[in-house]
Amino acid sequence: PQSLMFWMFLLVNAMGAIYTIKTYFLIRCRVIAWAGDETRSLRRLYRLLALGATAYGPPQHEADHRRIRLLSLVSLPVGLLFYGTNGAFFAILMNRPIWNSALTPLLFIVAALLSGGALLTFLAYVFRRDGQLITILGRIILYLLLLFVFLEGLQFFVGYQTGLRQVVAALDMIGSGRYWWTFWLVHLLVGSLVPAVLLLARRDDAKAVAWACLLIVATFLAVRFDFVIPDLAVYKLEGLERAFVHPRLSTAYIPNLNEWLVSIWVVSLGLLLFALGARYLPVVDGQEGGEAHV
Structure with a gap:
């Protein structure tokens, strides 16, 4: 229980269980209806998911609504603790001065809310086309985006104020090093400035809000990379890079082909599972009112 890994394992499984049960109650109405539809090719699966239920009326709807609301409330602290613990993994590493900060867990929490909220908003636009819901979510995403950029600015300000060589060197590498473009062009320009302008200037345009959220999600890999x-990549002892010279001892990093292929496979698998779920389960046209829990 004293290990962060223990809490990480506990929280990630708790999140998986909560969201699985919540999704089930959101789609239970359609699952029961599909279980009685003779034209459905997966009718046996729907009967199994219906757990023997053959009817779904207002009492069941109200009961499921209460359960979904309760699970939504429980998922908030669990989710915040999960991403805070994720950030704490980095924050406790004493020999990594940029990571070793009380600000790191907060950055992870805000980053999760920003990227996850942006993805949720984009998917809501694609599958629901509820303009009012999209614009409300867009305003929340704008505040989260501004907060995240502000926290990043604090990280740079505090880091440079320390004057520590390894901290300054790491921050210089982000801003003017080999991969400067991932920070200035991908993250700040395409992933922050352009979405912020869209969310401010066209806040009532659901399509513009969706595009802004898509840009945030698509460029968020640069945030993690930076x-x-x-x-x-920064040597913590001055002169260490000259003490042992070998290509395999270099801190310069470029993802190799195998790493890119594994990453593409993981993303593709996730998209495939999502597509199969949307195709064979009523997750898109499920129980009305589910958006209220967003």
Whole structure:
């Protein structure tokens, strides 16, 4: 129980269980209806998921609504603790000065809310086309985006104020190093400035809000790249890079082909599972009112 890994394991499984049960209650109405539809090719699966239920009326709807609301409320602290614990993994590493900060868990929490909220907003636009819901979510995403950029600015300000060589070197690598373009062009320009302008200037345009959220999600890999790589690439002892010289001892990092292929496979698998779920389960046209729990 004293290990962060223990809490990480506990929280990730708790989140998986909560969201699985919540999704089930959101789609239970359609599952029961599909279980009685003779034209459905997967009728046996729907009967199994219906758990023997053959009718779904207002009492069942109200009961499921209460359960969904309760699970939504429980998922908030569980989710915040999960991403805070994720950030704490980095924050406790004493020899990584950029990571070793009380600000790191907060950055992870805000980053999760921002990227996850942006993805949710984009998917809501694609599958629901509820303009009012999209614009409300767009305003929340704008506040989260501004907060995240502000926290990043604090990280740079505090880091440079310390004057520590390894901290300054890592921050310089982010801003003017080999991969400067991932920070200035991908993250700040395409992933922050352009979405912020869209969310401010066209806040009532659901399509513009969806595009802004898509840009945030598509460029968020640069945020993680700029957080992880620079602090690993800086030698913590001056002159260490000249003490042992070998290509395999270099801290310069470029993802190799195998790493790119594994990453593409993981993303593709996730998209495939999502597509199969949307195709064979009523997750898109499920129980009305589910958006209220967003």
